[in-house]
Amino acid sequence: MSLFDDVERRPLSVSELTAQVRGALENRFASVWVEGEISNFKAHASSGHWYFTIMDASAQLRATCFRGVNGRIRFRPSDGLLVRARGRLTVYEPRGEYQLMVEALDPVGAGALRVAFEQLRDRLAAEGLFAEELKRPLPLLPRRIGVVTSPSGAAIQDIIRAITRRTRTVNILFAPARVQGAGAGAEIARAIESLNEHHRRALAESRREEMIDAIIVGRGGGSTEDLWAFNEEEVARAIRASQIPVISAVGHETDFTIADFAADLRAATPTAAAELVAAREDEITAYVETLTRDLVRGVRFRLVNERTRVQEAAMSPGFDEVRTSLRAARGRADEGAQALEKLMTRAAENARRRLDRAACRLSPAHTATRVAGERARLTITRAKLDGAAMVKLDNARRRLSVMAATLDALSPLAVVGRGYALVSDDEFGNLVRSTRAVKIGERLRVQLADGRLRCRVEEVEEG
Numbered sequence: 001m002s003l004f005d006d007v008e009r010r011p012l013s014v015s016e017l018t019a020q021v022r023g024a025l026e027n028r029f030a031s032v033w034v035e036g037e038i039s040n041f042k043a044h045a046s047s048g049h050w051y052f053t054i055m056d057a058s059a060q061l062r063a064t065c066f067r068g069v070n071g072r073i074r075f076r077p078s079d080g081l082l083v084r085a086r087g088r089l090t091v092y093e094p095r096g097e098y099q100l101m102v103e104a105l106d107p108v109g110a111g112a113l114r115v116a117f118e119q120l121r122d123r124l125a126a127e128g129l130f131a132e133e134l135k136r137p138l139p140l141l142p143r144r145i146g147v148v149t150s151p152s153g154a155a156i157q158d159i160i161r162a163i164t165r166r167t168r169t170v171n172i173l174f175a176p177a178r179v180q181g182a183g184a185g186a187e188i189a190r191a192i193e194s195l196n197e198h199h200r201r202a203l204a205e206s207r208r209e210e211m212i213d214a215i216i217v218g219r220g221g222g223s224t225e226d227l228w229a230f231n232e233e234e235v236a237r238a239i240r241a242s243q244i245p246v247i248s249a250v251g252h253e254t255d256f257t258i259a260d261f262a263a264d265l266r267a268a269t270p271t272a273a274a275e276l277v278a279a280r281e282d283e284i285t286a287y288v289e290t291l292t293r294d295l296v297r298g299v300r301f302r303l304v305n306e307r308t309r310v311q312e313a314a315m316s317p318g319f320d321e322v323r324t325s326l327r328a329a330r331g332r333a334d335e336g337a338q339a340l341e342k343l344m345t346r347a348a349e350n351a352r353r354r355l356d357r358a359a360c361r362l363s364p365a366h367t368a369t370r371v372a373g374e375r376a377r378l379t380i381t382r383a384k385l386d387g388a389a390m391v392k393l394d395n396a397r398r399r400l401s402v403m404a405a406t407l408d409a410l411s412p413l414a415v416v417g418r419g420y421a422l423v424s425d426d427e428f429g430n431l432v433r434s435t436r437a438v439k440i441g442e443r444l445r446v447q448l449a450d451g452r453l454r455c456r457v458e459e460v461e462e463g
Contacts, residue, residue, distance in 0.1 A: 015093065022091035025098060029089035034061060034100060035108060038081050052077060054085060054100065062099040063087070073105050074228075075116035082108040114224070117231050120258055124233070129240050130261040136245045138265065138276070141284075142213035144171045145277055146195035146244065148188055151176040155219050155249070155270040162274035170278060173198070173212060178229075179219040185232030192217065192238040192246070199244055215242065216273045217259060218249030230257040239263055249273035422447040426454065435460050 012020075036054035043050050048067035053060050063085060065073070077083065086104040091097065107115050124130060145163070149155040156174065163170050175191035178184040195215055202210040217239065219227070229235065230250045239246045239262040248263035249270045260266045267273035423432040426443035438444065438457050446453040 014096070018091055018093045018096050021098075022093065025089045025091060031086065031088060032100075033084060033086050035084045036061070036082070038077050038083055039079050041077050041079050043076075050077065050102075054083070062092075062097060063102050064099055065102040065105065069103055070105075075107065076119050077105065084108050117258070120231065120233055120236075121261065124236055124258065124262070129236060134240070134264075136264045138245055138247075139213045142170060142277055144173060144210070144212050146173045146175060146198075146212045146215040148175050148177055148191040148195070148215065148217045149219050149270065150179045153179065153219055155179075158220075158269070158271040159216060159274040162271045163278050166275065166278035180222070180226045180229055184229035185235050188217065188229060189234045189238035192235075192242055196241075196243050212244050214277060215244050215246045216249055216267075216270065216277070217246055217263070218267070218270045218273060219251070220270065221251040227251050227257055230259040232258070235259055236262040247273045247276060435462050 034054055036056045039053045039055055039060075041050070041052040048070070050065040050070050052063055052065075054063050055061070084106050085100060085102050087100045087102040089098055090101055092099055128134075147156060147159055149159075151174075160172065163172065173195065175195050177187040177191040179188065192215065195212055198210070199212045202208070202212075217230075217235075219230075221227075227250060230248075236258045239248070239259060245264040246262075247265045247267055248257070248259045249267040249272065250257045250259055251269075265276065267276055424430055424445050424447070425432060425438075426445050429445070432438055432444065438460065440457050440460060442457050444455050444457065446455055
């Protein structure tokens with residue numbers, strides 16, 4: 001008798017059995033919470049999936065968290081961390097191992113947001129993103145401020161009221177963005193970049209009145225979840241990449257975010273950030289007003305002192321002496337004026353006599369005589385110049401004739417005219433001075449007195 005019936009006699013393949021086990025597990029454990037300690041954590045470089053083991057003192061369970069899921073987890077697991085995982089059980093058929101496909105993960109004993117915050121803060125700090133030497137000071141007197149916050153929140157109204165109350169010279173350029181909820185961090189980062197792009201265009205086009213001096217990024221207070229957009233990495237990197245100094249104004253005074261560490265300056269609230277922007281103008285205005293009051297007070301005190309001194313001097317005996325001295329000086333001035341008048345009268349008479357003598361010398365008869373004499377001397381001088389010029393011209397003509405005769409005697413054309421000829425090669429026109437310089441059959445040019453001959457060498461006879 002057979003140990004198995006006909007149905008049981010056909011064995012299952014390993015694949016069939018594994019598939020049935022997988023189906024049973026997935027149906028029975030479609031959603032389960034497991035608590036334990038993480039070990040052997042590994043993040044795959046290319047796929048982005050997480051692989052780790054959840055274990056307790058007596059057992060362990062392999063777990064996998066795919067990239068599409070772990071992107072929503074707000075902290076990065078590490079070995080030794082106690083966690084609570086939610087997922088479904090399945091079987092990895094190639095190895096026949098069952099594992100947990102993780103769909104949610106929370107640390108035990110600390111909130112996921114706090115763990116994520118500390119991990120991101122430490123990682124960005126290690127990169128040097130929060131270094132003090134990167135912090136930039138605010139401009140002395142900012143004129144245009146960019147603001148990134150929610151258009152419907154109280155923060156923008158607080159900022160406008162604070163700036164309007166403390167200054168009349170600061171303008172606001174508002175870049176609206178959601179400040180909480182999914183995708184809020186990306187909107188904040190884009191708003192910061194938008195303000196920087198506006199600043200770069202204004203700088204390139206030399207529109208200084210449209211350039212931005214500082215950016216306020218913030219919102220009012222709230223829970224950790226409400227403020228989480230300002231803890232996202234892309235916001236921190238957008239703040240650090242900004243060409244414009246950034247003031248972080250997130251939450252109340254006791255709240256700190258990653259944006260606070262990355263910003264050039266932190267303000268406890270949006271109102272405090274606005275007051276920081278306008279503070280220097282307020283301080284300078286108050287300082288100038290104080291100096292003005294002190295100056296007016298000092299001038300008045302000085303005037304009172306000087307007036308008192310004048311009154312005392314007017315009543316003193318010395319003042320009478322000054323009057324006497326002034327009268328004596330006035331008498332001396334009158335005597336000097338009379339003496340000066342006499343001198344001026346005498347000088348005028350002398351000048352009049354010199355003028356009369358000059359007028360006599362310039363009388364018409366005297367002038368005509370001098371002109372006639374000068375004309376005679378001019379006629380004689382001109383005759384002498386004409387004679388000298390003729391002599392020089394005759395000498396030059398004679399020298400020119402001699403030089404022309406010399407040049408004519410040396411001219412090759414004169415030699416040719418006496419029956420000689422000039423011979424040159426036909427190609428370049430070089431003179432032929434020797435029979436060795438020509439070849440039989442070569443064409444030559446012969447220059448005679450009345451023209452040229454073109455010849456061919458038939459025979460060369462050396463002398």
